């Protein structure tokens with residue numbers, strides 16, 4: 470991440486892109502970790518875990534996990550940092566005084582976490598947990614358990630939600646970094662952007678911020694990393710002995726994987742690439758455009774004219 474308190478040039482596009490590259494590692498490793506556990510769909514629906522009613526909480530298990538986690542993090546001042554965006558609506562004030570971060574971004578109201586949560590729950594989780602869910606199904610059938618609800622649930626609700634929160638916060642940071650990317654590109658050529666902000670034109674702004682060669686290189690790098698990291702984790706030996714929660718032995722599916730020299734950390738390279746291509750990159754670009762559309766808010770005509778003539 471960036472230390473905004475003493476960063477030499479926080480808006481250097483190279484420095485910003487290096488943060489995005491490092492976030493790839495966090496996201497891929499966390500997706501691989503999540504792939505060990507079954508889908509556990511009851512964790513993503515309101516009332517799916519009845520114990521929460523006793524806590525007076527009527528959301529899903531994952532929403533409760535996020536609220537509890539972010540409540541502590543808010544007290545520790547996490548969300549005063551310009552690169553942090555919470556999922557939870559109401560959070561307590563920090564117990565520490567605010568740090569005087571340098572003013573890097575223009576004031577804005579952008580928070581696309583509801584979209585990130587939606588596509589994570591409906592598109593990410595089922596795909597990255599597919600192999601583990603099949604293993605649980607085989608183990609349950611072997612124990613005579615038939616019928617829905619038992620086939621995609623291994624009981625690892627705490628472990629899975631802990632990783633879900635890590636993934637959601639990493640994706641949120643990555644997508645909202647689009648604000649820094651946009652500020653950097655705007656400052657480099659304000660006169661390119663200003664006409665399409667004054668007369669809002671999302672298509673023109675998206676064309677200006679889109680760098681196809683950067684996206685192509687990123688997707689190629691992702692495929693290599695996803696394959697390498699999954700193999701690395703398996704070569705450490707322990708995951709192959711991961712006991713699924715059903716007291717299962719390594720079931721036939723896992724034994725087949727082991728025999729084929731593949732591991733239990735089965736995250737599919739195509740899945741990682743498509744999650745970026747279909748969700749993370751497009752959402753990042755929407756944040757870039759949304760930010761640009763708010764970039765002149767509060768500026769006087771003189772300030773805008775000065776920007777237009779600056780570069």
Ligand SMILES: C=C(O[C@@H]1C=C(C(=O)O)C=C[C@H]1O)C(=O)O
Nearest residue numbers: 650678679680681683684750753
């Ligand atoms: C993040 C940038 O802006 C856009 C979004 C990208 C992404 O989400 O990976 C990559 C290139 C651009 O199309 C950038 O220029 O680095």
